[in-house]
Amino acid sequence: MLSIQQVSLSFGKQPILHQISLEAAPGELCVLMGANGAGKSTLLKTIAGEYTHFTGDIQLGGQSLQQLPAAAQARCRAVLSQKMHLQLPFTVEEIVRMGRYVYHATPALDKAIIDYALQVLQIAELRERSWLTLSGGQQQRVHMARVLAQLLETPDLQTTDYAGKKMLLLDEPVTGMDIRHQQLALQLAQELTRKGVLVIAVLHDFQLAAAYADKLVLLHRGGIYAAGRPAEVLTAAHIRHCFDIDTQVLTHPSCSYPLIITTTHHLPSKKILANGNNHLLS
Numbered sequence: 223m224l225s226i227q228q229v230s231l232s233f234g235k236q237p238i239l240h241q242i243s244l245e246a247a248p249g250e251l252c253v254l255m256g257a258n259g260a261g262k263s264t265l266l267k268t269i270a271g272e273y274t275h276f277t278g279d280i281q282l283g284g285q286s287l288q289q290l291p292a293a294a295q296a297r298c299r300a301v302l303s304q305k306m307h308l309q310l311p312f313t314v315e316e317i318v319r320m321g322r323y324v325y326h327a328t329p330a331l332d333k334a335i336i337d338y339a340l341q342v343l344q345i346a347e348l349r350e351r352s353w354l355t356l357s358g359g360q361q362q363r364v365h366m367a368r369v370l371a372q373l374l375e376t377p378d379l380q381t382t383d384y385a386g387k388k389m390l391l392l393d394e395p396v397t398g399m400d401i402r403h404q405q406l407a408l409q410l411a412q413e414l415t416r417k418g419v420l421v422i423a424v425l426h427d428f429q430l431a432a433a434y435a436d437k438l439v440l441l442h443r444g445g446i447y448a449a450g451r452p453a454e455v456l457t458a459a460h461i462r463h464c465f466d467i468d469t470q471v472l473t474h475p476s477c478s479y480p481l482i483i484t485t486t487h488h489l490p491s492k493k494i495l496a497n498g499n500n501h502l503l504s
């Protein structure tokens with residue numbers, strides 16, 4: 223469904239993505255990981271059509287992304303960005319409704335899908351509230367409901383097969399969510415993959431990535447350092463190289479994925495801290 227061939231992208235003279243090649247199939251949950259600044263959001267935004275000045279080729283369903291009109295892109299993929307800048311006091315329901323603008327569906331179908339998305343994300347009781355007054359985790363759930371409303375064609379997760387038709391791009395979707403809602407959001411993503419949706423998600427949490435990813439792509443300095451099943455990619459050596467921390471990768475009899483525990487902590491030395499932050503140490 224998604225084919226990325228030798229994609230490179232710079233901002234000014236600064237190269238950010240280098241020769242990225244990646245294939246992702248319908249029904250796959252592909253997780254992008256990497257240290258801060260590795261290029262995850264830039265890659266996601268490029269796939270989302272936000273950055274068009276790349277070299278190489280990105281094909282979506284056999285069509286070059288650059289040939290697909292913006293409206294057609296919006297109907298086949300939904301995007302949850304890392305940062306949402308909303309200054310106006312939209313209600314929760316109004317924000318979820320924004321997901322439906324790309325369609326010209328009947329008001330009854332729009333309402334049924336919005337109601338369904340609000341229920342799935344457990345925010346139905348917040349529907350009249352101003353988004354500005356919500357907690358960070360609640361705001362994130364509203365945005366998950368918005369992208370769900372954009373993706374769905376029927377108000378359920380059973381009747382429609384989306385294979386080859388829909389892609390969901392999630393940039394740090396669980397940031398700010400408590401552990402139960404993190405699980406809820408990723409179980410929803412997993413459920414969507416079972417209906418054929420291709421999901422690409424940026425995650426920072428090793429454990430969540432290991433538990434939910436079908437394919438894990440580890441980015442390092444704008445290139446792909448490793449890609450494959452979580453157990454192949456999340457090795458202590460790869461983590462050491464890309465994150466500069468030591469870990470132990472464990473197996474557990476009741477767990478089908480690797481468990482990662484950190485074994486060393488690399489804080490700056492006391493001398494460096496003292497030079498820069500005297501007031502903190504006094």
Ligand SMILES: Nc1ncnc2c1ncn2[C@@H]1O[C@H](COP(=O)(O)OP(=O)(O)OP(=O)(O)O)[C@@H](O)[C@H]1O
Nearest residue numbers: 233236238256257258259260261262263264265304
């Ligand atoms: N619009 C931009 N103009 C210039 N540089 C940018 C721009 N967007 C991102 N960068 C730079 O590109 C690099 C990759 O940024 P990106 O946001 O993709 O990283 P990331 O892997 O998502 O990091 P994080 O984990 O911190 O979210 C960083 O060095 C960043 O400063």
